[in-house]
Amino acid sequence: MAQAAQSLNPSPPLRHDHSVKRHTGLMDWITTVDHKKIAILYLWAGGLFFGIGGLEAILIRIQLIKPMNTFLDAQTFNELITMHGTTMIFLGVMPVIFALMNAVIPLQIGARDVAFPFLNALGFWTFLFGGVLLNLSWIMGGAPDAGWTSYTPLSTTQYSGTHGVDFYTIGLQIAGLGTLIGGINFLATIITMRAPGMSFMRMPMFVWASFITSAIILFAFPAITVGLVLLTFDRILEANFFDTSAGGNSVLWQHIFWIFGHPEVYILILPAFGIISEVIPTFARKRLFGYSSMVFATILIAFLGFMVWAHHMFTTGLGPVANALFSVSTMLIAVPTGIKIFNWLFTMWGGQVRFTTPNLFAVGFIPTFTMGGVTGVMLASAPADFQFHDTYFVVAHFHYVIVGGLVLGLFAGLHYWWPKMFGRMLNETLGKWTFWTFIIGFHLTFFVQHFLGLMGMQRRVFTYLPNQQFDLLNLISTIGAGLMGVGMLIFLTNIFLTSRKPADAPDDPWEDGRTLEWTISSPPPEYNFKQTPLVRGLDAFWKEKTSGHKTMTPAEPVGPIHMPSATILPFLMSVGIFIAGLGFMFSRDDFGNAFMGFMFNNYLVTAIGLVITFGSMLLRSLYDDHGWHIGPEELEGR
Amino acid sequence: MTTAHAEGAAGNLPHEPEKATLEGRNKVLAFWLFLGGESVLFGTLFATFLALRNQTNEGPSANELFHLPLVAAATFLLLVSSLTSVFAIQAMHRGKVAVLRNWLLVTVFLGLCFLVLEIYEFSVYVRHEEFGMTTSAFSSAFYTLVGFHGAHVAFGILWISVLIGQLARKGLTVVTAPKIYVSAMYWHFIDVVWVFIFTVVYLLGKVG
Amino acid sequence: MATEQHPASNGPVKHRHRQEGPQRHIVVFVFSVVLTLIAFAAVAAGGVNATFAVILLLVMAVLQVFLQMGFWMHLKDKGHLLPIIFMLGGFFIAGTCIVMALYWVWWD
Numbered sequence: 001m002a003q004a005a006q007s008l009n010p011s012p013p014l015r016h017d018h019s020v021k022r023h024t025g026l027m028d029w030i031t032t033v034d035h036k037k038i039a040i041l042y043l044w045a046g047g048l049f050f051g052i053g054g055l056e057a058i059l060i061r062i063q064l065i066k067p068m069n070t071f072l073d074a075q076t077f078n079e080l081i082t083m084h085g086t087t088m089i090f091l092g093v094m095p096v097i098f099a100l101m102n103a104v105i106p107l108q109i110g111a112r113d114v115a116f117p118f119l120n121a122l123g124f125w126t127f128l129f130g131g132v133l134l135n136l137s138w139i140m141g142g143a144p145d146a147g148w149t150s151y152t153p154l155s156t157t158q159y160s161g162t163h164g165v166d167f168y169t170i171g172l173q174i175a176g177l178g179t180l181i182g183g184i185n186f187l188a189t190i191i192t193m194r195a196p197g198m199s200f201m202r203m204p205m206f207v208w209a210s211f212i213t214s215a216i217i218l219f220a221f222p223a224i225t226v227g228l229v230l231l232t233f234d235r236i237l238e239a240n241f242f243d244t245s246a247g248g249n250s251v252l253w254q255h256i257f258w259i260f261g262h263p264e265v266y267i268l269i270l271p272a273f274g275i276i277s278e279v280i281p282t283f284a285r286k287r288l289f290g291y292s293s294m295v296f297a298t299i300l301i302a303f304l305g306f307m308v309w310a311h312h313m314f315t316t317g318l319g320p321v322a323n324a325l326f327s328v329s330t331m332l333i334a335v336p337t338g339i340k341i342f343n344w345l346f347t348m349w350g351g352q353v354r355f356t357t358p359n360l361f362a363v364g365f366i367p368t369f370t371m372g373g374v375t376g377v378m379l380a381s382a383p384a385d386f387q388f389h390d391t392y393f394v395v396a397h398f399h400y401v402i403v404g405g406l407v408l409g410l411f412a413g414l415h416y417w418w419p420k421m422f423g424r425m426l427n428e429t430l431g432k433w434t435f436w437t438f439i440i441g442f443h444l445t446f447f448v449q450h451f452l453g454l455m456g457m458q459r460r461v462f463t464y465l466p467n468q469q470f471d472l473l474n475l476i477s478t479i480g481a482g483l484m485g486v487g488m489l490i491f492l493t494n495i496f497l498t499s500r501k502p503a504d505a506p507d508d509p510w511e512d513g514r515t516l517e518w519t520i521s522s523p524p525p526e527y528n529f530k531q532t533p534l535v536r537g538l539d540a541f542w543k544e545k546t547s548g549h550k551t552m553t554p555a556e557p558v559g560p561i562h563m564p565s566a567t568i569l570p571f572l573m574s575v576g577i578f579i580a581g582l583g584f585m586f587s588r589d590d591f592g593n594a595f596m597g598f599m600f601n602n603y604l605v606t607a608i609g610l611v612i613t614f615g616s617m618l619l620r621s622l623y624d625d626h627g628w629h630i631g632p633e634e635l636e637g638r
Numbered sequence: 639m640t641t642a643h644a645e646g647a648a649g650n651l652p653h654e655p656e657k658a659t660l661e662g663r664n665k666v667l668a669f670w671l672f673l674g675g676e677s678v679l680f681g682t683l684f685a686t687f688l689a690l691r692n693q694t695n696e697g698p699s700a701n702e703l704f705h706l707p708l709v710a711a712a713t714f715l716l717l718v719s720s721l722t723s724v725f726a727i728q729a730m731h732r733g734k735v736a737v738l739r740n741w742l743l744v745t746v747f748l749g750l751c752f753l754v755l756e757i758y759e760f761s762v763y764v765r766h767e768e769f770g771m772t773t774s775a776f777s778s779a780f781y782t783l784v785g786f787h788g789a790h791v792a793f794g795i796l797w798i799s800v801l802i803g804q805l806a807r808k809g810l811t812v813v814t815a816p817k818i819y820v821s822a823m824y825w826h827f828i829d830v831v832w833v834f835i836f837t838v839v840y841l842l843g844k845v846g
Numbered sequence: 847m848a849t850e851q852h853p854a855s856n857g858p859v860k861h862r863h864r865q866e867g868p869q870r871h872i873v874v875f876v877f878s879v880v881l882t883l884i885a886f887a888a889v890a891a892g893g894v895n896a897t898f899a900v901i902l903l904l905v906m907a908v909l910q911v912f913l914q915m916g917f918w919m920h921l922k923d924k925g926h927l928l929p930i931i932f933m934l935g936g937f938f939i940a941g942t943c944i945v946m947a948l949y950w951v952w953w954d
Contacts, residue, residue, distance in 0.1 A: 115664045115668065116664065116668065180675060184668050184671045184672055184675070185668070187668070187671050188664050188667055188668040188671065191667060191928060192660065192663060192664050192667060215932075215935070218671060218674055218675045218678075218932070218935075218936075219674065219675065219678050219935055219936060219939045220678075220939075221675070222675045222676065222678040222679035222682065223678055223679075223682045223939075223943065225679060226679060226682035226683055226686065227682070229782070230686060230778075230782065233771070233778065233782065234778075237771055237772070238771070238772045239771050239772065239778035239782070240693075240695070240772065240773075240774060240775040240777075240778045241686065241690065241775060241778050241779065241782075243775070246693075246695045246772075246774055246775055247690065247693030247694065247695040247774050247775035247776065248690065248693065248775040248778075249689060249690065249693075249775070249951055249952065251950075251951055252686065252689050252690075252947075252951050255946050255947075255950065255951065256682060256685075256686070256943075259682070259939075259942070259943060259946065306939060306942065307942070310946075310950065317953065318950050319953075322949075322950055618800065621800060621804070621817070622800075622804065624808075624813050667928065667929070670928070670929035670932060670933065671932050673932075673933065673936070674932035674933050674935055674936035675936065676936070677933065677936030677937050677939075677940050678936050678939045678940050678943070680940065681936070681937070681939060681940020681941065681942075681943045681944060682940070682943050684940070684943070684944060684947075685940075685943035685944045685946060685947035686947065688944060688947040688948060689947035689948075689951040689952070706886060706889065706890055709886075710882075710886055713882055713886075714879075714882075717875070717878055717879065717882065718875075720914065720918060721871060721872075721875045721918075724871045724918050725868060725871070728868060728871075823919055826914060826915070826918050826919045827919070829914065830911050830914055830915060833882075833907050833910050833911055833914075834907055834911070836882075836885075837885060837903050837904065837906070837907040838907075841885055841886065841888075841889045841903050842899075842900060842903060844889045845889060845894075845896055845899045845900065845903075846896065
């Protein structure tokens, strides 16, 4: 926005130098619209949910450490596996992805903020309140217990009588709204906010990956929105979508869920591909091998990602034609993914590879993710899938791609961009300890699960009988899970120790930075770029470095920078949706209390929530945000 | 943004004021993206309806239920309102604020008429045909699909009404113009969805 | 394509002021009405072969949607490549859902 203003008027007089009301402390975080602060909010919130999901995983593994264990009962186990999956995917890793996208994308494209700072904040707060709502289920009558896929009829009121699944449908609905808003925002940002000279084919690979990811979000999330609405209506309004006794169809839920669910796993993995494609060239001191084939492969993966959903349903009984079609399309995805794997290997080939912590994670990612990919091709074979389905083989497969792929990628990205986000380098020694404990723990946990699955151990069952040769492998798996937990603790220690050090990271702390984020201070000033840089090629900063320049050529003179105002409205809107969701969920309950019954059964609570949300929206529309300016004097003063 | 209210106050707007600022262009682009997502949303609802269209659970079927004259009237109302919102945008491009406001008012009025017809239709089904949300899978799918569209119409009416108010208070500026343009896009999209609803739900329901 | 331009060069683009009149939109409107009438008439008349009716109705609907999105939503104008790509993407996924609903939900 500031860029356009300046191009319209090379040196506009400060026509409205609105006074700035700067908030401090908690108010600052609640009202911020700065993408760098929102990134940190996403990171802490995502980290919190990731921790919850991790604890749930540890509890699951403790229950399975020996046969016929009584540590947990079956109901608690069902709730734990449901919440572990749901929390990790929607509330753990996706926000951390959004944290990195928020922290890095505007910097990498040379922009001063995202296209819609207000929506950016709104996306965060709706995600957070959705996540809080979902996790409130633990203390409000029982968590969802129908698995993260929430298959009907298991998830209907007949078989899941508590409010657990309602928390799932409405919590995810609200969190999903935030994700969709974020996706649209990043698409618009990447399309319109790039610095002069940065054509689409000069964008860093992480930006490309985020762009494609956002497009998948845009097309996949509406499907789950509808699916969740239908399930909510079935459970609360007694509709009959999935009720076979009234003509409904439970296979329909599976289709809708996986039309969203399969693209969702590409929403998870593509940003990791992007991170790896940034980290490996930096630490190999070589440009990314096959940049354009990487772009092409990413687009192809996104397209194919929508065409394969029914491979989750081979055993549902779609018939041989559908099974064959989806089998072939699934195997096809191995081709663009293979292109990527080889491109990373060829990037390192002949490079001056430095094994810093981020690069260790990136290099560890490649074989680990490839193993997950290979079992994916095995699962794509429909006849073989009849054997693998619902066994620990599947559990091993998707943990190899999600933990061995995405989580290692996120670790690489967090270590890599930590100095840019916080101005402090994470400790390298502790970082390497994190890597080794985590990756060894990971393989201990999940490698053996392949064999458990092939031997016939079913997933989602809370215990198993002795003398099936499951005992030792399960023990190993649990020990591995503990080791992964240790790795996480080392990482948290690293963060804590680093936070007590002075923020003295240099602009280009890895010294071989290739992209625009390394041309500005760590952490960047709130306007990011004093002058918008001129991009002369792919890897813009590296290009300048090889031409003997230390800085970027500016594309504009120093002028006043227009900034959006902080606002509490996104927070209030999300609070409103949260209240409305809770109100709707309990609208059919008998409270045994006249006032509560009156408020909930007449949808008054829902109405209050919606009034808050739409009222805030109206305020936003009625009162224009004029923003404020940072004058050239202040810019030069730094 | 800097130029935003300055230019608006001066009163010499560019030909397409909705695209005069980066923020305006961002808004229009992002709204297109949103409509891409909305297409999937309605696509999934249509898919659900198509899957469950014959599951009447011994309740009324589409053929027994629908009356074409009512649907034709609703269709005509929405189609005309789409045309009037085109006229509104044309007036905006010419900078004629009063004409713009009048066409927006007509659009809102036609939208209201549509909504009244739909509510009447639903109430007839519920009261006289014993066809409610819980009757059958077909009824659930019908009310959800058509109701979602109706909710979109209702939101559009509120939205455009708020914009008419803003137009009166703030005038046509490079801040209000993108809002009006985007609301017109939304309104056309609602009409596009309705084309599929009257075809797939009502007409094909009659054909059987 | 306007969106392809770099932000700094995105100044006040000099639009050629071609003031389009209402005639074209009225033509689109008339076409839409005719297409709608054909669809309703085919059903109201009855006795039309069911398969033929399905094809006819869908063709009428798609034609009308193309007209309205092209002219009324300006997708035919310059600078709309990205909107077209994303709308087509949305329609494509929507179509995929509908194929799913028609062929893979019920066992037959």
